[in-house]
Amino acid sequence: MTPHAWLGEPVDARGSFGPERAALLELLRSVEPGQWRRTALPGWSVRDVAAHLLGDDYARLAWMRDGHDTGAAPRPGEAFEAFIHRSNREWVEASRRISPPMLVETLELTGGHVARMWARSDLHAVGRPVSWAGADPAPLWLDCARDLTEYWTHRQQIRAALGRATEGTPPAPPVPPVVLDTFMRALPHTLADVSAPAGTRVRVVVDDQAELAWTVRAASGGGWEMEHRLPAAADPAAQVELDAATAWRLCVRAIGPAQARSRARLRGERRLAEAVCRMVSIIY
Known part of the structure; x- marks a missing residue:
């Protein structure tokens, strides 16, 4: 690797x-x-x-x-x-x-x-x-x-x-995909202390901007890793669906995890989905 x-x-x-x-x-x-x-x-x-x-x-x-x-x-x-x-x-x-x-x-x-x-x-x-991504040094x-x-x-x-209006909230423009993509690189670090069998997948979907999605997978050696392309036959163990405005506000702590959970749709294994809602993508 x-x-x-x-x-x-x-x-x-x-x-x-x-x-x-x-x-x-x-x-x-x-x-x-x-x-x-x-x-x-x-x-x-x-x-x-x-x-x-x-x-x-x-x-x-x-x-x-x-x-x-x-x-x-x-x-x-x-x-x-x-x-x-x-x-x-x-x-x-x-x-x-x-x-x-x-x-x-x-x-x-x-x-x-x-x-x-x-x-x-x-x-x-x-x-x-x-x-916030657990990368020291980072690429x-x-x-x-x-x-x-x-x-x-x-x-x-x-x-x-x-x-x-902030971006992601009409009539302002959408949140740039590059911004959301960067924020989501906090997912492996967010789930670092969450145990799951190797191969377990968790998916995050931003459902109001062309169905942007990110998947993380429990690695065989421990920890989690990004897996952008979810195999067709591989259903995630948990999925979090939220709009772009909620996603970016959570990542910069303009809203907290509890508020994000109340706005999101959490599917599958609850503890994994709730762990995603702790994500933060700034020095906080």
Whole structure:
């Protein structure tokens, strides 16, 4: 088995960074002066979320393009998740002197650099850890796709703060399949502590967007692995059916597992289906 084969077929998100940044810039240019202070996340305004994305751009370009890796580091004994949250908070607080117009101008500049960097990247190289997928290190294709989902998720949070429909909720566009596909790579890690006989299959279906589906299988050596193509004769032991809006909100913890279960249709072995509803695809 090739390294990281349990994560399934690679997701190629490289071509999505340019369009995603264009959508963000269009959104930010429509923000009225009084709307920049609206709450987008607990403790963060619309302006703060935009500044956070700029920090993401700078950090990725510094490390991956420029080989500059002397930024913030965990303190002794500091958990990785706590370090990420702290460094994000410190950046946002330090950047509050940057005006919204300057943020938008700079995001246009750095967004172009990020899109060109990813376009030239080798998806089979080694990337940084993706903790929610249990991959340390992660293949670069997952590291890349994870970055795209972060940009996309924060744009949805800004849309919601402005009172606009988020993607997956009409009249907004559908959730991009590449975003859902990336989020679902958390499935093997989500089920890691769930025991089942080798060959047991669990399927997740997003039923309002062209019947997108993902299957994980209990591996013979333990753990779970992605199996994108469910054999025709292989009925899953459990299946979770949900709409795209519920799926992405669960994965970024905009809703919790209990709310996701109440919205989803759970079929087959209950404990397996309920375990799927614990899935999270962000550092949480």
